[in-house]
Amino acid sequence: MCGPAGAPLAGATLTLVDRYGRQKGLARAGADGVYELSAPDHDACTLVVSADGHRPRAVQVAAGSGPVPVDVTLVGAGGVRGTVRHPHTGRPVPDALVTLLDPHGRVVASATTAADGSYTLRDIAPGAYTLVAGGYPPVASGVALGPGGTHRLDLDLGHRTG
Structure with missing residues (x-):
């Protein structure tokens, strides 16, 4: 999780939503901008990221059988x-x-x-x-x-x- 200058964005909220609009996971980025979310099934989901002072962002992610790295950069508002x-x-x-x-x-x-x-x-x-x-x-x-x-x-x- 990064801010506009590429610096880690601590405390960002990450919500994983399935194709039916149901929440599948919720997490906060740590001080280093790292987060971890678990998806209970293997369907594609939408990752919604928000943080104070930044524009929210949504990205499509495909859940796999193991960890799927997803880096997201937010633009400052x-x-x-x-x-x-x-x-x-x-x-x-x-x-x-x-x-x-x-x-x-x-x-x-x-x-x-x-x-x-x-x-x-x-x-x-x-x-x-x-x-x-x-x-x-x-x-x-x-x-x-x-x-x-x-x-x-x-x-x-x-x-x-x-």
């Missing part, structure tokens, strides 16, 4: 945070809706700004997105998120920032 401000006064805008869209226009995440105009969107897969803050007038900005970490993007309503 990132996020975006910032502050929405009024373009003329510079004051924070509370209760503004902030929406993150993928390149196909699908909503990936959304949040409402706090009293201080701040917002945070978490557990976002790496990629290119459009961030929109509702208000009068609304504003949209492109944002590219890498694996892990949180990108900061402040928005002034009515002004395109990127």
